[in-house]
Amino acid sequence: MENRIQIFDTTLRDGEQVPGCRLDTKNKLLIAEELELLGVDVIEAGFPISSPGDFESVSEIAKLVKNATVCGLTRAVEKDIEVAADALKHARFPRIHTGIGTSDQHVFTKIKTTREDIIERGVRAVKYAKSFVEDVEFYAEDAGRTDNEYLAQVIEAVIAAGATVVNIPDTTGYCLPEQYGAKIKFLKENVKNIDKAIISTHCHNDLGLATANSIAGIQNGAGQIECTINGIGERAGNTSLEEVVMIMRKHEALKADTRIDSKRLKGISNLVIERMRMPVQANKAIVGANAFAHSSGIHQDGVIKNRDNYEIIDPAEVGVHESSIVLTxxxxxxxxxxxxxxxxxxxxKEDLEPVYQKFLELADANDVVNDDMLKKLLDENMVDA
Incomplete structure (x- = not known):
């Protein structure tokens, strides 16, 4: 049976924390509307206590969104949770996302407390959030560098306190896929009440492994992936929504899929690029300008004969009009x-040869030969077009 993976989009929270990517409420609403049409299961709308503007955005998104869960982030602090609950009061499906650092690095050098106190704070936060909403997600910040046995104790305690989703973030993007997958597997096998909650992945891309780690997570029992459009996010970014969605679509062996309407991927990618002023590199998987562009002769010949020779995704599947044969x-x-x-x-064939030789001269003098150049080439060689 196919496992349906929940897509938790944090473009409007983790993505919006990127310097230069701040959005006003109007643009947040515009992107939230497109995320709902895309088919995401959860929209993390913001961090309500962080500013009056963020509170307003979360509140307005909560009013707008009808089918997806609307989530607000908090620290394991009562005031944060109260403010988030207030911002989410109009949501049809509200979720409070609360948590605390669990790695020794965070416990002893950032929070400067004990492992026992972390568990008590986490339990207290989940119970308090549960008094406002039924759906409570707990994040164990820096879980990627947290000792697995201690992490299991934390997760068991917060599920017992009422957490419906447990988020296992690789906050620093440190884990290798086999390490991250093994961490999720350890929790599945060693947390006695794990069946009462969904395990969520939240991977950062500091070493370029966010997508691979998220897939390793679902291969080992995670049921939700936290991600962003274009992989936007702090530092090197987050797991890219379009990448994990299309990996699941293309690999039937994963026996996992989402309810994402993939034909909308290119459109929402362009919207996020425009509104958040954050371009993606041309060779970005799925949505980059060159994702379906072919410029080498061997590849072009193969694609012209049969697209499957060099493309594993039909461009139309992700909302791209067609492959492009770029002349260089x-x-x-x-x-x-x-x-x-x-x-x-x-x-x-005879007519083509002299035109081809002239084309090579033109191509050596220009990065790309466009249609206007081709028409001029045809005119100069007296070929009717």
């Missing part, structure tokens, strides 16, 4: 002929 000095005759035919020119 590395392009071959097949690609040139393909682009010329798109312009209405039909050349025999």
């Amino acid at each position: 000095a590395r392009s071959g005759r097949a690609a040139l002929l393909y682009r010329l035919e798109n312009l209405g020119a039909n050349l025999s």
